[in-house]
Amino acid sequence: MNSNFKKDINDGxxxxxxxxxxxxxxxxxxxxxxxxxxNLPEYYLTKAEFDIFKNQTQxxxxxxxxxxDTFFELVxxxxxxxxxxxxxxxxxxxENYNFKYLPVDISNNALDKLKxxxxxxxxxxxxxxxxxxxxxxxxxxxxxxxxxxxxxLGSNIGNxxxxxxxxxxxxxxxxxxxxxxxxxxxxxxxxxxxxxxAYNDKSGVTKAFNLNLLNRINNELDADFNIDAFSHQPEYxxxxxxxxxxxxxxxxxxxxxxALDKVFKFKKDEKIHTEISRKYNDTILNxxxxxxxxxxxxxxLDSKSYFADYILIKS
Numbered sequence: 001m002n003s004n005f006k007k008d009i010n011d012g013x014x015x016x017x018x019x020x021x022x023x024x025x026x027x028x029x030x031x032x033x034x035x036x037x038x039n040l041p042e043y044y045l046t047k048a049e050f051d052i053f054k055n056q057t058q059x060x061x062x063x064x065x066x067x068x069d070t071f072f073e074l075v076x077x078x079x080x081x082x083x084x085x086x087x088x089x090x091x092x093x094x095e096n097y098n099f100k101y102l103p104v105d106i107s108n109n110a111l112d113k114l115k116x117x118x119x120x121x122x123x124x125x126x127x128x129x130x131x132x133x134x135x136x137x138x139x140x141x142x143x144x145x146x147x148x149x150x151x152x153l154g155s156n157i158g159n160x161x162x163x164x165x166x167x168x169x170x171x172x173x174x175x176x177x178x179x180x181x182x183x184x185x186x187x188x189x190x191x192x193x194x195x196x197x198a199y200n201d202k203s204g205v206t207k208a209f210n211l212n213l214l215n216r217i218n219n220e221l222d223a224d225f226n227i228d229a230f231s232h233q234p235e236y237x238x239x240x241x242x243x244x245x246x247x248x249x250x251x252x253x254x255x256x257x258x259a260l261d262k263v264f265k266f267k268k269d270e271k272i273h274t275e276i277s278r279k280y281n282d283t284i285l286n287x288x289x290x291x292x293x294x295x296x297x298x299x300x301l302d303s304k305s306y307f308a309d310y311i312l313i314k315s
Contacts, residue, residue, distance in 0.1 A: 002220070006259055009217055013257075013264045013272070020213055020247070022159055022275035023133070026107040027216050033209040035081060040205060042197040045155060046083070048307035049185050052300050053087040060088060061095075063298045063311040064149055064181045071098045073144060076151040077134050079103030082114045084153060089122055100126040104137045134168065141175040148180045155187040155307070157288075158278040165278070165288050173292035173314055182294060182312040186280040189241040190306060195279065199234035199243050207232035210247055210274055222258030229253055233271070241284070243277040285310065 005024060012019040026034070038046040053060070066072055074092075076085055082103065092099060101118075105111050111129040118127055130137055141148065150172065157165050172182065199206055210232045214225040229250050236243040249266035256263045278284075282299075289296070289312070297311040 006221060009221060009257070010260050010262070018266075018270065018272040020272055020274050022245075023106055024216065025209060025213055025274075026105075026110065027212075027220075028109050029215065030209060030212050031107055031110050031113075033205060033212060036205045037201070037209060038081075038083070040198075040201045040203070042201045044194065044198060044304075044306055045187055048187075048302040048304065049153060049155075049309065050084050050087070051302040051304075052307065052309050053084040055303075056300050057087055057091045059298075059300060060183065060309070060311070061091065063300075064183070065179075065297075065313075066097065066099075066147075066149065066181075068095060068097045070147065071100075072147040072149060073102055074099050074149050074151065075102045075104065075141065076153070077104050077137070078152065078154065078156045079105045079114055080110055080154070082118065085151060086118075086121065089118075089125060093122060093124060100128060102128050102130055104130045104132065104134070106131070106133060135171060138171050138175040145177065148176060150176070150180070150182045151185075152182065153185040153309075155185055155277065155280075157184065158187055158280070159275060160278070161276065162278065162284075162288065166291060169288055169292045169294060173294045176314045178314055180314045181297075182314075184310045184312055186285065186308055186310065187277065188306060188308055189238060189279040189281050191238055192236055194306070195238075195243055196234060196236045199236070199245060199277070200232075206234075210245055213274065214247065217257065221260065223255060225255050226253070241279040241281075243279070244273065245275040245277075246271040246273055248272070280308070 008021055037043050103111060103114055108131050111131055115127055115129050118125055160168060211227050214227055217223045218225050231248045231250055233246045233248045249270045252268045253266050254263050293314050294312040295315050297313050300309045
């Protein structure tokens with residue numbers, strides 16, 4: 001049993017305002033559901049960033065200022081299934097760049113699938129996978145003095161509150177050497193009619209993805225959540241620029257978690273906060289970067305200007 005999982009579930013459900021961390025969405029079932037989400041018509045984020053990686057690959061490489069004959073490490077935090085990154089990897093390989101790819105993910109299952117897939121599609125690629133939490137893995141980056149390019153795509157930084165994002169960027173900056181680069185993907189602030197459906201699709205996949213976290217607690221911590229007694233509720237306002245997801249209790253109820261030997265009480269309509277997805281503009285990003293040594297080099301937009309990939313350099 002994952003002791004961190006057990007502790008975090010206990011802490012989150014014991015709080016006056018209940019929370020469950022989105023990083024625990026990703027078990028085997030959660031991984032599969034998120035792949036489905038990325039292919040939903042409503043979920044524009046993956047398509048928009050893929051647009052950038054597919055059609056502006058040379059712009060990315062030029063902005064990163066890397067040389068074919070200088071070895072570097074390409075580190076991807078939260079690699080997932082690597083769909084977008086493969087567009088970059090293919091070009092780097094075809095143009096004989098000297099590098100190693102280090103995908104990082106909290107899900108061992110996702111990493112194993114990605115490595116197997118890469119071994120088939122890109123057999124000459126040097127891959128070294130790393131399983132763990134972003135913050136833990138950042139510490140290990142310091143052990144290598146090779147030049148680095150760090151990919152943090154999919155607006156994963158948007159899953160952090162602003163203060164946490166500042167801390168993350170500061171720690172990332174401190175883990176890198178001068179002239180190392182970061183490619184940071186962020187979702188841009190847009191109207192509610194575009195953003196909210198991405199977290200509330202008509203087919204109910206996102207709902208299943210969120211509620212699967214309760215299944216995971218049932219399976220791994222011997223709990224008795226009745227999934228049908230909870231609903232999925234996303235919220236978003238353009239003014240705030242943050243999409244929030246909640247699991248909501250449909251009735252007054254009690255849930256026992258055997259591994260904790262505790263019973264948790266839920267009021268009718270009580271919310272469990274599971275996820276935020278911060279949307280960005282230049283002003284917000286500048287605030288996030290202000291206490292780091294990372295500086296903006298360029299900004300690449302998809303064809304609809306829904307999404308941005310910023311190239312940052314440590315200086």
